[in-house]
């Protein structure tokens with residue numbers, strides 16, 4: 568390689584991976600300081616009983632901080648569960664059909680498709696709008712949705728992690744509960760929780776380590792699970808047990824709690840949104856300023872969190888990735904289903920990371936373009 572690596576092995580890279588993803592270094596340092604002996608407990612959080620007063624306090628504080636951050640109203644329960652967002656693809660229909668036979672789905676890409684396929688095991692999962700006609704590069708306008716009169720709920724994936732397509736608006740579904748998979752953009756901007764029947768998000772994008780999924784659900788929707796629902800997936804049972812029907816992912820939940828505090832110290836969701844707007848504007852602005860790289864997504868639907876892009880000449884992909892890696896710009900390879908590159912620029916990615924990426928891209932373009 569022509570250019571020597573510019574990072575030392577002891578330095579942290581800029582990790583653009585889609586998930587598990589970069590976490591705030593301040594959170595990692597804090598956890599490091601508390602790792603062996605948490606708050607004089609004489610043990611680490613990993614070793615604590617989930618029923619002990621220390622961990623019960625950690626879990627309660629995490630919930631209180633998340634409620635404060637996202638302004639979650641009293642009408643909604645917060646559950647910290649296992650099984651990732653993928654488990655919610657089944658848990659949602661199991662709990663929310665409430666005797667209904669049908670649920671509506673908007674199909675905006677790979678994660679929508681997975682949610683639809685799984686729900687199809689429990690009900691008629693009807694696709695009421697799809698952006699497949701243009702290779703999932705936009706969000707279909709609500710005026711084009713052909714909704715069912717008797718849907719138990721309507722499901723969207725509000726940020727498609729692979730395609731880089733984000734809803735910058737909240738659908739109005741009237742009396743029908745709106746359900747959103749927010750795995751890859753939750754807590755990246757303020758949201759109006761009251762407009763959703765249910766929100767779920769795997770932790771490993773914007774919250775913390777894998778192993779945890781956050782479910783925020785309107786209380787009147789729970790308590791009607793299908794009879795075959797496993798106890799750990801039954802929102803009523805988990806809610807009654809404060810998400811501790813069985814052992815929760817304790818260490819992941821502790822780190823999520825530290826991340827919530829990190830966000831509160833940065834002005835909460837309105838504060839982090841400003842940073843996210845700047846990062847996205849910098850990267851998309853650059854992508855649109857030349858024709859060596861391009862992003863296919865409709866401008867108004869571009870994700871602030873996941874930015875896919877391609878090189879005009881795909882034969883340069885391998886060189887691009889190798890040279891980026893040597894600069895400490897890591898995990899830029901696009902998802903296998905779309906190819907090219909993808910930069911995930913979650914909350915924990917500092918502006919400097921995006922600046923370093925854009926500087927590298929421009930250098931590479933000048934050299935190879």
Ligand SMILES: *Cc1c(COP(=O)(O)O)cnc(C)c1O
Pocket residue numbers: 586650651652653654678724726727728748749750751769770772
């Ligand atoms: C990552 C992701 C998932 C899957 O998460 P798992 O924790 O691996 O189950 C689902 N939906 C979206 C939008 C995602 O980004």
